[in-house]
Amino acid sequence: MRVKLPDGVKDQVAHIKGGIHPDYNKNTHNSEPVTMPSPKTVRLPVSMHIGTACEPIVKVRDKVGLGQVIADSTSRISSPIHATVSGTVKSIREGDVTSSGSKVQIIEIESDGEMRPYEGLKVSEIRSKEDFIKAVRDSGVVGLGGAGFPTSAKLDTPPGITIDTLVVNGAECEPYITVDDYAMNNDIEPFFIGLTNTMKWLNIDRAIIGIEDNKVEAMENLLSYIKKDPALDINKNIDVVSFKAQYPQGAEKIIIYQTTGRKVPVGKLPHDVGVLVLNVNTLLEIGIFISTGMPLLTRLITVDGSAVRTPMNVLVPIGTSIAEVLDFVGLRENPSLVIMGGPMMGVAVSSLDKTIIKQNNALLALTQKDYSLADESECIRCAHCIDHCPMHLQPTSIMKALKKDEMDKVMDLQVMACIECGCCDYVCPAKIPLVHYMRSAKTKVRELGGHK
Ligand code: SF4
Ligand code: SF4
Incomplete structure (x- = not known):
């Protein structure tokens, strides 16, 4: 049964089949955040994003200020790294501090305890789309929903592409996590600064803020902000759209479908169907940078x-x-x-x-x-994995074809449409690590150059 939604909230335009209902455990909903004291040292890898790693532009023993750029790259698909404490560069050496398995340069900064802002920080002058994209790059913001793709590269769409809709991802469908919900309830002004500037400079007519129906308070806050701010006439084109609380509503292709009815074909990107998707905290950090000059x-x-x-x-x-x-x-x-x-x-x-x-x-x-670490057993052909796959795939058939190395069949079964959400794993009574098989199958298809 759907919950009663605040007046003005619109219903989703399309529904996916599949998905799961894990225990949400949103224990921190509504709790006031606690600020951690500045640590004695921070270790900053030169790659905290998808794309090209940055190169350090500071040396050991350099003094750095809070927010100073300490590593950068000339690549379009990259994001600068900033000092997150003021102090002295203690070491620069190779390592893996992210559990990614790949080693990059790590810049270690010893804090002076002062959190002294870098003198060179300033609010960007934005007069054009190019200025805006540069400001977003300078902010160091990447996809903060977890993807880590450099946001400036996402905004810089190829020639010939027209974006008519910005979908704001406020689903936060992963259990436990409440940071987007917190932002929609408490950091609403900088969030809207990020949102309206993105619409203005990218010439996007319409924004849809997509939220699960278990975040009624956030919907109310967003709607009341939209209604009360006459300065933002762009607000008439901003909708709050609700959909059922269910995992994985926040997956990019799923939120696009549920809020716009558009389907992103396999191998294509949201901009191919005229949509840009940005997470709530991504827009919030863009808003903070535009207003204060302070990067992420x-x-x-x-x-x-x-x-x-x-x-x-x-x-x-x-x-x-x-x-x-x-x-x-x-x-x-x-x-x-x-x-x-x-x-x-x-x-x-x-x-x-x-x-x-x-x-x-x-x-x-x-x-x-x-969590359970039960041993994997034989597939009992219950079809739960098929019933719950939000992309309408047949995980069991893909796994079996992969095991027999029948790669043509794996491709015919459309494995490349898999969004690696893990719903199939979650429901499998035989505890088969299906998402692991899906990832392996996708890697093998890519190696074979296939995209069927
Ligand atoms: S991980 Fe892939 S195959 Fe499994 S449910 Fe999600 S989309 Fe479907
Ligand atoms: S859910 Fe598991 S046991 Fe059931 S069909 Fe899929 S792989 Fe087989």
Whole structure:
């Protein structure tokens, strides 16, 4: 049954089949965030984004100010790295602090404890689309819903592409995480500055803020802001659209379909159907940079899981170690698994010595009771994985074809449409790690140069 929605909220225009209803565990909903004290050192990898890694532009023993660019790249698909504390560059060496498995240069800064802003920070003058895209690049903002794709590159669409709709992703369908919900309830002004500037400079007529129907308070706040601000006549083109709370409503292709009715074909991008999708916190950080000149330096992180004493949202300087964050929040017992991100799409961290990076929005410290490591058994052909796949795929058939190395069949079964949401894994009674098979199949198809 649908919840009663505030007047003015529009209903979704299309419905997906499939999806799942995990326990949402939004324990930190409505809790006031806690700011973590500045750490003694931060370790900043020169790549916290999809695309080309940056090159350090500082040297060991250089003094740096808060917000100073310390690594950059000339590549379009990249994002500058900023100092998230003021202090002295202590070391620059290769390593992996992100659990990605690939080593990049890590710039370690010893804090002077002053959090002294860099003198060169200033508010960007924006007079054109190009100025706006440059400002977004200078802000260091990447897809903050977890994707990490440089936002400036996403805004810089190829010639001949027209974007008519900005879809704001406020679904936050992953269990536990509440940082987008917090932003929609509490940081509404900078969020709208980011949103309206994106519409203005990219000449986008319409915005749709897509929210799950378990965030009624956020819908009310957004609507009342839209109604009361006469200065923003663009507001008449901003809709709040609600859809059922169900995982994975926030997946890009799914939110586009449910809010606009448009389908993004396999191998194509949202801009191919005239849509740009940006996450709530991505727009919020763009708004902050445009208003203050301060780039992305901190993340609000949901810290939760049964090993945590009190679940909370914590404002953390990027580059802080996971161990320090967990220490600050407090543990009731040693976690047996720590995940960066949500339980469905997050990544297990191999060591608490890893650091918080730009696209992190949650840290889950779990004990054995939160998850099962049951042994995989034979497929019993129950078809649950097919019934729950939001992309209408047949995960069981893809897995079986992959195991027999029948790659033509794997391609015919449209594996490249898989969004790696993990719904098939979640419902499989035989505990078959289906998403692992989907990833392997996609990698193999790419190696074969196929995109069927
Ligand atoms: S991981 Fe892929 S195959 Fe499995 S449910 Fe999600 S989209 Fe379907
Ligand atoms: S859910 Fe698991 S057991 Fe059921 S058909 Fe799919 S792979 Fe087989």
